[in-house]
Amino acid sequence: MSMSSEGSLLPFSPTLRPRLLPRARLEIDRLSQQPVLLYPEGVMMLNETAAAILQLCNGEHTLADILRELASRYEASPEQLQRDVYEYLRSLRDQNLIAWLE
Amino acid sequence: MRLDEQQTRSPSSSRTHQLEGDGSQTTPGQTLRPFGLLAELTYRCPLHCPYCSNPTQLLPDQRQPELTTAEWQRVISEAAALGVLHLLFSGGEPLLRRDLPVLLASARAVGLYTNLITSALGLTRRRLQELQEAGLDSIQISIQADEAALADGIAGCPGAHERKLEAVRLVNASGLPLTINMVLHRGNIERLPAMIALAEQLGAQRLELASTQYLGWAFANKVALLPTKVQVQQAERIVRAAQERLRGRMEVLYVWPDYYAERPKPCLYGWGRRYLTVTPDGAVLPCQTARVIPNLHFENVRQHSLAWIWQQSAAFERFRGSQWMPEPCRSCPLREQDFGGCRCQAFLLTGDAANTDPACSLSPHRSRLLAILAEAEQQSGSSSTFPSPFAPDGRPLLPIRFRTNPKPSQGE
Numbered sequence A: 001m002s003m004s005s006e007g008s009l010l011p012f013s014p015t016l017r018p019r020l021l022p023r024a025r026l027e028i029d030r031l032s033q034q035p036v037l038l039y040p041e042g043v044m045m046l047n048e049t050a051a052a053i054l055q056l057c058n059g060e061h062t063l064a065d066i067l068r069e070l071a072s073r074y075e076a077s078p079e080q081l082q083r084d085v086y087e088y089l090r091s092l093r094d095q096n097l098i099a100w101l102e
Numbered sequence B: 001m002r003l004d005e006q007q008t009r010s011p012s013s014s015r016t017h018q019l020e021g022d023g024s025q026t027t028p029g030q031t032l033r034p035f036g037l038l039a040e041l042t043y044r045c046p047l048h049c050p051y052c053s054n055p056t057q058l059l060p061d062q063r064q065p066e067l068t069t070a071e072w073q074r075v076i077s078e079a080a081a082l083g084v085l086h087l088l089f090s091g092g093e094p095l096l097r098r099d100l101p102v103l104l105a106s107a108r109a110v111g112l113y114t115n116l117i118t119s120a121l122g123l124t125r126r127r128l129q130e131l132q133e134a135g136l137d138s139i140q141i142s143i144q145a146d147e148a149a150l151a152d153g154i155a156g157c158p159g160a161h162e163r164k165l166e167a168v169r170l171v172n173a174s175g176l177p178l179t180i181n182m183v184l185h186r187g188n189i190e191r192l193p194a195m196i197a198l199a200e201q202l203g204a205q206r207l208e209l210a211s212t213q214y215l216g217w218a219f220a221n222k223v224a225l226l227p228t229k230v231q232v233q234q235a236e237r238i239v240r241a242a243q244e245r246l247r248g249r250m251e252v253l254y255v256w257p258d259y260y261a262e263r264p265k266p267c268l269y270g271w272g273r274r275y276l277t278v279t280p281d282g283a284v285l286p287c288q289t290a291r292v293i294p295n296l297h298f299e300n301v302r303q304h305s306l307a308w309i310w311q312q313s314a315a316f317e318r319f320r321g322s323q324w325m326p327e328p329c330r331s332c333p334l335r336e337q338d339f340g341g342c343r344c345q346a347f348l349l350t351g352d353a354a355n356t357d358p359a360c361s362l363s364p365h366r367s368r369l370l371a372i373l374a375e376a377e378q379q380s381g382s383s384s385t386f387p388s389p390f391a392p393d394g395r396p397l398l399p400i401r402f403r404t405n406p407k408p409s410q411g412e
C-alpha cells in the first residue's frame, strides 16, 4: 500500500473521532516492555508518541482533543504536531487499523 | 491448512517487524526473536484440497500421537516468553480439536494475538461463541471457488461450500474480524472476478488471493495446478483493479506465483528468523513444509524447550545468516532481502536444500523450473484454450492426487 505524502490531509476534520478497530489490539511487549500493536497480518512496535496517539483513539476523543492532549505532553510546534498526527492516522487508516466517527 | 498468510505479509509487516531491528547476517539464534508461531493442531481434515501444504507422507518416527492439551499449553507459554506475539491455529482442521477454546484462552492469558485458520467445517453457532468467549482475535476461512460444484470438487468434499457460506454468515453476525482465503490455481483462476465478487458479497474485511505455492500436496499436483503465464498476467490485472475499486472497503492481498517471477519470495523472511511452526506431534520447524528436507533432524517439544530448539538446535542454525549460501547467492546484494528463496522449494526442485531457489532467474538450476512450466503449458493445450483440471461440475479431468490424512495414532 503506498501512501501519497502530498497535502491530502484536508479531509481530516477536527471533529473526527478516531477509534482503533476491533481487529487490532494494543499490548505491552514482554521482551522490550514497549507498547506494540497487534493485528491479523502483523506487529507494529510503537514508540511513546505513537502509543499515546493510539490510546486516545477510542472513539470518544475528537481529533482536536487528541492534538490538544499531545501538545500538552510534547514539545512541538502545533503545525508539526498536526502534520505528524494526521500522517500517522492516515497510514493507520490505510492499513485498516482505525476508523472514525464524525 | 496452507498458510498463505505468512507469505503474503510483504511489504507492510516486513517493514513493521523491522522496526524491532533485525539481527545482522551472522546473528546466532540467541539474538533472533520469533514473532509468530504456527500451531498445527492436527493433520486431520475433512477436506482433500490437492494444494494442501501438509506433508504428503510421514516417516514412521513422525507418526507420533498429537500433543495433549497440557503439552500445547506449555508450548504456548514458552512461545510468549520467547517473544512470540502472534499465534496462528491451523492444521489440518484445527476445529477438530475439542480443546481449541482452552488453548485460545491460554494464548490470550499470556497476551498473544490469536488467529484461527480454518475450513470452517464444524463451525457451529455454539462453537463460534465458545471461541469468541475464549478470546479469539480473528478468523480466516478458506473458500475454494465462487460456485458450489466446482468448489466442492476442488476440496474433494460434497456440500463443503454451502457449509462454509453458512459459517461465514455466522462469523459476520458475531462481529469477529474475517479474512477469506482463496488459493488460486488453474482450476479456478479463470473464475477470479466471480470469486472476488463472492468475497465482497460475503462481507469479508480482507481477502487473500494466494497463488498456489508448489510445496506439499501442491508439488505432487503441480503440472495440473499451474496456471499458464497468460492466465497469471490476466489475474494480476484483475487483482490490481479490484484493489483499486475496493480500497477502504475490503483489503485485497495477493501472493504472486513465484514460478513466474524473476526473483524468489523471501520465504518467511528467512529460515529461523521470525517464525516457527509446531507440528501436531510436537516437532518444531522453521517453516511448515520443512520436514520434506531429508537429513535435517527437527527437535520435538516433548524432549526440549521451545527456546532451546529456537536458539540452539542444529536444524534452526542450518540456514541462518548467509554463510551456508552457495553462489550466486553468496555474493549477491539481495541475499539479505530474499535469503536465497525457499529451502523446501530448492530441495524439491534441485535435490539439495542449500541450493539457490530456482524461482530466481540466476539459479543454475532454473531449467528444472522452466521444464515444469513447459509441461504445464503443454498440458493446457493450445495457447488459446487453457482447460481447467476440473470440469464445471467439479469432476477432475486430469490426474490429481487429493490430499489424504496421514495416519498417526490419535492423541486425546
Ligand code: SF4
Residues within 6 Å of the ligand: B001, B002, B045, B046, B047, B048, B049, B051, B052, B053, B054, B091, B092, B093, B118, B119, B142, B403
Ligand atoms: S485439505 Fe484444504 S482445508 Fe484441509 S488442511 Fe489442507 S488446505 Fe486446509
Ligand code: SF4
Residues within 6 Å of the ligand: B263, B264, B328, B329, B330, B332, B333, B334, B335, B336, B338, B339, B340, B341, B356, B357, B360, B361, B362, B363
Ligand atoms: S542469487 Fe540468491 S540472493 Fe540473489 S536474487 Fe537470486 S536467490 Fe536472491
